Structures are given as C-alpha cells and as structure tokens.
Amino acid sequence: MARNFVQPGETITLPAPRALASGQGFLVGALFAVALAAAAIGAPVEGRRVGVWDLAKATGEAWTAGQRLYWDNTAFRVTSTAAGNTLIGVAAQAQASADATGRVLLSGQIPAA
Known part of the structure; x- marks a missing residue:
C-alpha cells in the first residue's frame, strides 16, 4: 500500500459543530456525517459518512x-x-x-x- 495512505474515510473525526447525541446527523463545511457518540460543541466526534x-x-x-x-x-x-x-x-x-x-x-x- 502507498506510504501516504491515512485511512479509508468512511469514518472520520471532526469537531462537533453543536452539542450532538449519538446517531444525530451533522455538517462540517460540505461534509455530512452521523455522530457515533455524544459530543459537546467543538469536541472531537467520530462521524460515519x-x-x-x-x-x-x-x-x-x-x-x-x-x-x-x-x-x-x-x-x-x-x-x-x-x-x-x-x-x-x-x-x-x-x-x-x-x-x-x-x-x-x-x-x-x-x-x-
């Protein structure tokens, strides 16, 4: 595999744009994901794309x-x-x-x- 590969990208860590509950959709720029856990605003949250x-x-x-x-x-x-x-x-x-x-x-x- 290429040395510059980072991750598949189906799940990505993003800053929560608002307080999120697990399972809520959210948008960061043009990137939409579903929160896999609860997160406070600005906290890192794993999102599934x-x-x-x-x-x-x-x-x-x-x-x-x-x-x-x-x-x-x-x-x-x-x-x-x-x-x-x-x-x-x-x-x-x-x-x-x-x-x-x-x-x-x-x-x-x-x-x-």
Missing part, C-alpha cells in the same frame, strides 16, 4: 425510494428540498409525510459547490 441510517426527517414530506435528500442545517433534519440545503444521499425506502424519521442511504460524496 456512509451507510443506511434512520435520521430525523422534515415532517409533511413524503419520500419515494431513491429520491435525492438534503440536510437542512438550520432545522437539523433531512429534507427533500434542495434549495439552501446540502445533498447527502437518497431515500432508502418510501416514507409517509407524517413520519418523524426517514431511512437514508448516505452517499459519502462531497456535493459540488
């Missing part, structure tokens, strides 16, 4: 499987609204508009600016 997660969802939205999903960094929820939000992945299954959480497949990709 890929996989399928049940995350807080914008109520009132119905999702279809495969629909593009975005992170609302004001409400700290996943939404289907692209404007002003950061692309994080797709719906892993259909969700009803009344659902408070939604199953999300995180792509791990950094969206274009």
Whole structure:
C-alpha cells in the first residue's frame, strides 16, 4: 500500500459543530456525517459518512425510494428540498409525510459547490 495512505474515510473525526447525541446527523463545511457518540460543541466526534441510517426527517414530506435528500442545517433534519440545503444521499425506502424519521442511504460524496 502507498506510504501516504491515512485511512479509508468512511469514518472520520471532526469537531462537533453543536452539542450532538449519538446517531444525530451533522455538517462540517460540505461534509455530512452521523455522530457515533455524544459530543459537546467543538469536541472531537467520530462521524460515519456512509451507510443506511434512520435520521430525523422534515415532517409533511413524503419520500419515494431513491429520491435525492438534503440536510437542512438550520432545522437539523433531512429534507427533500434542495434549495439552501446540502445533498447527502437518497431515500432508502418510501416514507409517509407524517413520519418523524426517514431511512437514508448516505452517499459519502462531497456535493459540488
């Protein structure tokens, strides 16, 4: 393996942008992850960038499987609204508009600016 390889990158340590509970989504710059443990604001937190997660969802939205999903960094929820939000992945299954959480497949990709 190349000597300059550091880590695979599916999990990465980042400064918590706010107080986080384990399992909450968070955004640092354009990088979205799910906290693997609780962390105080500014503390290092391990975040997972890929996989399928049940995350807080914008109520009132119905999702279809495969629909593009975005992170609302004001409400700290996943939404289907692209404007002003950061692309994080797709719906892993259909969700009803009344659902408070939604199953999300995180792509791990950094969206274009």
